[in-house]
Amino acid sequence: MTRFDRRDFLKGCCATAVAAGSGSRAYAYFAPPPLLPATATNDTLVVVFLRGAMDGLSFLPPGPNSPYRADYEINRTNTRVPSTGAGAGLALNNTTWTLHPRATGLQSLYNAGHAAFVVAAGQLQPNPVVRSHFEAQSNLEFGFGGGTGSNIGWLTRHLASGGLPANVPLPATSLGSITASSLLGSTDAITMNSGSDFRLDTFHWSWQNDDPTNNLVGGVSRMNNLWSGATTQLELAGADTLNSLALLRPVDFNPYDAANHPNGYQPSGGANYNIAYNGGFGSQLRNIAQMIKLNLGLRAVTIDLGNWDTHVGQGNPTQSYDWFGNQAQSLSDGLSAFYTDLSSDAAGNFMQHVNVVVVSEFGRRVLENSDGGTDHGYGNVITVLGGSVNGGTVYGAYPGLANDELFEGNDVGVTTDYRQVLSEALIRRMGNPNIYYVFQNYSGYTPLGIFQGTDQPPSNFDSIFASGFESS
Secondary structure, eight states: OOOOOOOHHHHHHHHHHHHHHHTGGGGGGGSSOOOOOOOOOSSSSEEEEEOOOOHHHHSSOOTTTTHHHHHHHHHOSTTTSSSSSSOOOOOTSSSSBOOOOOOOOHHHHHTTTSEEEEEEEOEEEEEOOOHHHHHHHHHHHHTTTTTTOOOOOOOHHHHHTTTSOOOOSSSSEESSSSGGGGTTTTTSSEESGGGGGGOOOOSSSOOOOBBBGGTTTOOHHHHHHHHTOOHHHHHHHHHHHHHHHHHHHHHHOOOOOOTTTTSBBOTTTTOOOOOHHHHHHHHHHHHHHHHHHTOOOOOOEEEOOOOOOOOOOOOOOSSSSSSHHHHHHHHHHHHHHHHHHSSSBBBBGGGOOOEEEEEEEOOOOOOTTTSSSOOOSSOEEEEEEETBBBSSSSSSSOOOOOGGGGGTBBBBOOOHHHHHHHIIIIIIOOOOOOOHHTTTTTOOOOSSBBOOSSSOOOOOOOOTTSSOOOOO
């Protein structure tokens, strides 16, 4: 039996903890990885979760020439997006659908062929349909549709089966105060509210503070000494982790300011994240763009935009205060700045290898309620954007808005499972065909044609891992 002395034990514990925090491929040091696809790419998948259930009929309402317009107007008065005049929906090329008038940035991306929408999309599942926020979000993020399963997120399964390089500084990150459920169980992901949080300041003096005069040695020096001359796998893991941390310590994630942050971040192409309006969502998108440009190996990113639960006072574009419009503008302005920033950098068009998918747990009911809002529904809209997206198109079969066409007489039906959209992103853009492992209980995948790339036969990965057991 292999013996560990106290020093080896401490090294092992530190290496495991630090590696898990930094995104190192920690499982590789304890067991050989399963067979992984050789087709893995360097693309980044960014998943934006609109928590609270966005009203897809206000975000993407039928236009004046749409066959669904009359039924839409019968059901919507206080929440209606007009088809003409003040507050009218924005025209989109090649479709009778329109876009909320405050989503001008997304309109430009769509009409330029960089963004697409999928209608009647959601969690295709048997009755009864889940309309609980908590349960629906959990189902979506664990990737089981309407089923239940282990507490392993679908993005975690992708990272485990997608053929990541053995060591990259930052494979995955969840932007926010808690880890998104789609990344639960991952040793590759870190959670942070902002890029400046990527530190390991766990000592009682500054992480980087060496003070020979007072005989103080900072945490960096102590840990570097601990793993100096690394030879074992655990020691190498610790050294790799410290190298990863060293890459980010000098990075200033604050916006550029000549006086206070001369090394701060300057977005490319005049991109304006409008932090004063977009708040945390804009600054987090800016941090993601900066990390992508730093070539840290980012493969998966999650970010939330909440407050879409519009039961009361949802508003409409003709009102002086339009709650939903404020939300739509935050989403549109943030994503538009993100695309501009990454597509116009002097180092090249990063958006050719960045793919954004915007989801929500479910839609809202077609008929508005008496409080000027909308209640929990079913089918919704998925937004996709990127430099390798076949944009300028609205995808998906729409079941209609007439009473006899509504799901359970109340909701937009679901004809496109959200996993179909994400599976296409994984296969065509990320080079991971193991979608039946990533989305367990899912079958019958066919591409919609949203993403550019090479198709591969969908796979269930190594049977050893089919039960949900993870090697980490």
